[in-house]
Amino acid sequence: MTVVTVSKGPFEGQKPGTSGLRKKTRVFMEPGYLECFVQSVFNAIGGAEGKSFVVGGDGRFFNREAIQTILKMAAANGAAMVIVGQGGLLSTPAVSNLIRQRGTDGGLVLSASHNPGGIDADFGIKYNIANGGPAPENITAGIFEQTQNITEYRTLDAGDVDLAAVGTTSQGDMVVEVVDPVTDYEALMHTLFDFDRIRALFASGFTMRFDAMHAVTGPYAKAILEGSLGAPAGTVINAVPSEDFGKGHPDPNPVWAKTLMDEMMSDTAPDFGAASDGDGDRNMIVGRGIYVTPSDSLAVLAANATLAPGYKDGLAGVARSMPTSAASDRVAQKLGIASYETPTGWKFFGNLLDAGKVTLCGEESAGTGSDHVREKDGLWAVLLWLNILAETGKPVMAMLNDHWATFGRNYYSRHDYEAVPTEAATAVMARVEDRLSDLTSQSFAGLKVTSADSFSYHDPVDGSVSHNQGLRIGLEGGGRAVLRLSGTGTDGATIRAYLEQYTGPEGDHSLDAETALADVRSAMLEITDMEALTGRAGPDVRT
Ligand code: VG1
Ligand code: CO
Numbered sequence: 356m357t358v359v360t361v362s363k364g365p366f367e368g369q370k371p372g373t374s375g376l377r378k379k380t381r382v383f384m385e386p387g388y389l390e391c392f393v394q395s396v397f398n399a400i401g402g403a404e405g406k407s408f409v410v411g412g413d414g415r416f417f418n419r420e421a422i423q424t425i426l427k428m429a430a431a432n433g434a435a436m437v438i439v440g441q442g443g444l445l446s447t448p449a450v451s452n453l454i455r456q457r458g459t460d461g462g463l464v465l466s467a468s469h470n471p472g473g474i475d476a477d478f479g480i481k482y483n484i485a486n487g488g489p490a491p492e493n494i495t496a497g498i499f500e501q502t503q504n505i506t507e508y509r510t511l512d513a514g515d516v517d518l519a520a521v522g523t524t525s526q527g528d529m530v531v532e533v534v535d536p537v538t539d540y541e542a543l544m545h546t547l548f549d550f551d552r553i554r555a556l557f558a559s560g561f562t563m564r565f566d567a568m569h570a571v572t573g574p575y576a577k578a579i580l581e582g583s584l585g586a587p588a589g590t591v592i593n594a595v596p597s598e599d600f601g602k603g604h605p606d607p608n609p610v611w612a613k614t615l616m617d618e619m620m621s622d623t624a625p626d627f628g629a630a631s632d633g634d635g636d637r638n639m640i641v642g643r644g645i646y647v648t649p650s651d652s653l654a655v656l657a658a659n660a661t662l663a664p665g666y667k668d669g670l671a672g673v674a675r676s677m678p679t680s681a682a683s684d685r686v687a688q689k690l691g692i693a694s695y696e697t698p699t700g701w702k703f704f705g706n707l708l709d710a711g712k713v714t715l716c717g718e719e720s721a722g723t724g725s726d727h728v729r730e731k732d733g734l735w736a737v738l739l740w741l742n743i744l745a746e747t748g749k750p751v752m753a754m755l756n757d758h759w760a761t762f763g764r765n766y767y768s769r770h771d772y773e774a775v776p777t778e779a780a781t782a783v784m785a786r787v788e789d790r791l792s793d794l795t796s797q798s799f800a801g802l803k804v805t806s807a808d809s810f811s812y813h814d815p816v817d818g819s820v821s822h823n824q825g826l827r828i829g830l831e832g833g834g835r836a837v838l839r840l841s842g843t844g845t846d847g848a849t850i851r852a853y854l855e856q857y858t859g860p861e862g863d864h865s866l867d868a869e870t871a872l873a874d875v876r877s878a879m880l881e882i883t884d885m886e887a888l889t890g891r892a893g894p895d896v897r898t
Contacts, residue, residue, distance in 0.1 A: 356527045357512045358431045363387035369395065369502035371495040373700040373842035375481025377467045380417050383478040387508070389421055393428050393463070394508035395501035396482045399494065400461065403432035409453045409483075410437050411445025411536065412465025413571040413634040414596035415472030419443050421465050421480070423515045430527035431509040437529060440536040441521050444596060446571045446635030448724070448732035449540040451487035455728065456539060460485055466571075466634035469606035470845065473599035477845050488705035488729025492821060495702075536571075537578045544735065547665030547727060548742045550583060556745040557586045562625035565591045565737065566615040569601035572635040575734050584741075605632050607639035607721055607733070608898040609646055620644060627744065627751060631733035636701075637721040638733035640740055642751020648767050648868075650680035653717030655758050656739055657686040660715060662746040663739055665727065672713040674704055677810050677825055678837045678853040679719040680765035689762070698812045698824035699839065705729050706816035719769060719853065721898075759864040765857050766871035770894035771841075772850040772885070779889045780840055780848035786884055787826050787838060794828065800877035803831040828882060833857030836879040852879050852894070869897070 366385075369376055369392050376392055383389050397403040410425055412418040422443045429437050438453055439445075445453070447464050454462045467479035482490045482498065490498070516526050524531045544550075557563075563586055567573035573594035580586045592615075593601060604611040607630035619628040619641045628641040640647040647655070657673045660666040672693035673683050687694035695713060697703035701724070704716040708726045717723040722731035740751075747754065772780075794807040806829035812821045825839035834856045841849035854872045858864065869876075879885070886892060 358509055359512050360507050360509050361387065361390070362507050364391040364505040364507070365503050366391055370499045371481070374468060374489060375464070375479050377470065377477055377479040377843055377845055379845055380472070380474050380476060380478040383417060383421070389424055389480070390428060390508045390510065391505050392480060392502060393425055395498050395505050396463070397428070397432050398501040398505070399497040403429055403434040405433060405435050406460040407436040407438070407457075408434060409445070409450050409457070409459050409462035411440035411450050412443055413446070414444050414598065415466065415478065415600070415633065416474055416476070416598040417478050418465050421478070422518070424510070425463055426516055426526045426529075426531060427511040427513060428509065430513075430529035431511045434529050436532065438532045438534055439518055441518060441533050443518055444536045444571055444574070446536070446540070446575060448636055448728050448730045448735065449536055449575070450483065451728035451730040452540055452543050453534070454483060454485065455487040464634065468634050468843070469604070469632040469637060470843065471600060471604050472633065476599065483729075486705060486709055486729050488708070489700070489702035491702050491705060493819065537575050540575060541579055541583065543727060544579060544738055547735070548663050548738050549745070552745045553738070553741045554585050556741065557584055561627070563590050563627045563629070564615060564618060564625050565628070566607070566612055566630040567591055567594045568603060568605040568607065568612065568630055568632065569593045569595065569597045570605040570631065570633045570635065571596050572631040572734055575635065579734065579738070600633060607632050607637050610896050610898060612639055616641065616646065627741070629737045629740070632721070635733050636731040638723060638736040639721055640736070640751070642755070645752045645755060647751065647755060648680070648719070649717065649721045649723065650675070650682050650719050650765060650767050651755065651758070652736065653679065653715065653723055654682035654686050654762065655754055656723065656736070656743070657683050657690070657715050658758060659743045659747070660739065663742040666714065666725070670714040671711055672707070674707050674713040674716045676700070676703070676718040677827065678769070678839065678851070679717060680767045680855050681857070682762065682765040683717065685762045698810065698821050700842070701731050703812065703814070703821070706814055710816045712815070719767070756864065760860055763857060763859040763862065764864045765855055766866065766868050767855050768868050768872055769898050770852045770854065770876070771896040771898070772852070772889060772891050773844070773895040774846040775848050775850055775889050775891070777848045780850050782888045783850055783883050783885060784826065784838065784840060786888060787882060791826065794882065799881040800874055802834060802874055802878045805829040805831050828879070830875060830878055834875040834878070836875055836882070838883065850889070852883070854879065
């Protein structure tokens, strides 16, 4: 077993985005591309010597090859041990849990999350630190710096490790522990939720459909929902992870999980529906006849979390990303707990969770989680919903109507303009940025602008500051439009326009969201000159 040093690099553009490095799969398959990034990670953390890591991915095309490459490189860099999911599979929250539970120095997650998979689709890699969460900005900046200067990487001239069976094996001098992907994760869920109660709910005839979207959550959902909780076989659909997600787009929203949405809006809808994404950290919640926006889901979970054993002592605080609606802020206010507004991306929640300032976190992009791990967690959110539904006995629709009657409703929708030429997308942002300071004296589509700024986040724990995290425009009458560019795409640029309109407890909560947001949308289009600058008459995706 010889350690080989290969002269290679640097590669351009290996800059981690909102959630790690994402590129076309073929880019990752270029000789040395993945290797240079992985070596840069090791270099940025002071080497891998004597360290232990968790490695796993969502099973997409190139997952297995990438894992074997990483095992050889970790061994060649002197790592003591790597824990890998059987067959190379681990959901993102399961990686986070294993890092924490086993006290490893960090982990590598192989996924492009909700992006499609396949040789002509997307691949990704993300480094997580010892708290189980995504590396914060100072570390990703260090990794990027290494990628710009790298000239060689170390690997092992060795065969592949057999990842098919659970057990301990080795790569060179490094111990490789192959674990069942589900066992430890499920054990954690048992500490948080009342499984007996949820089992009784299913036994009473409560029906559910969970769409795993051919992605990594399939085995987890099968084992937990149909196995431990006794939901009937067939509750979980598309449960076998496939390399190209059944040629689908593993993004749990009404557009990409349309089959589930259609079933939930039909006469034969089950009581409860849910879906999760490629790597299992996102969730979509839908009740019979009603879609729950992720922002509302966070608010409802925050308001009712104490019904689940893991949260019975109350919440320390709630955090949401800036573009997420303010619905959870109202809950926090009523509960008398702190609320925080962070930039987009789970890495910004890590410090707040570590410091015990918040218990629940969420993003409008279908991410919800708590201090049980340091990633968002799709199945966890589904189980918390189930625990709450089991305790209250209310249908999802009643839960939401009651919530809005108490707190008011934050109508919400995100409009994505995808694969826009980078110059055009930059022009839209520049157009708004240039006029930010004088927007507040003007009206658009009949709405007066009450505030306008570029969001900067001051981390209350480590004092770090992150600028340019999105443009916020407040409108009279409780409206808000937020604009930012995606940091996870691989085709041109994606402009995200986040639209919100608040209606108080006494207001009309029965409107269609796009109708309620029509004025805010018109104002956003005028302020951005969207159509003129991008040539797009409307968004590609509304969620
Ligand atoms: C998107 C979402 C963001 C989420 C990120 C990673 O980022 O908006 O809320 O944290 O994806 O989610 P962006 O920069 O494209 O808007 V996942 O499930 O891809 O790890
Ligand atoms: Co994801």
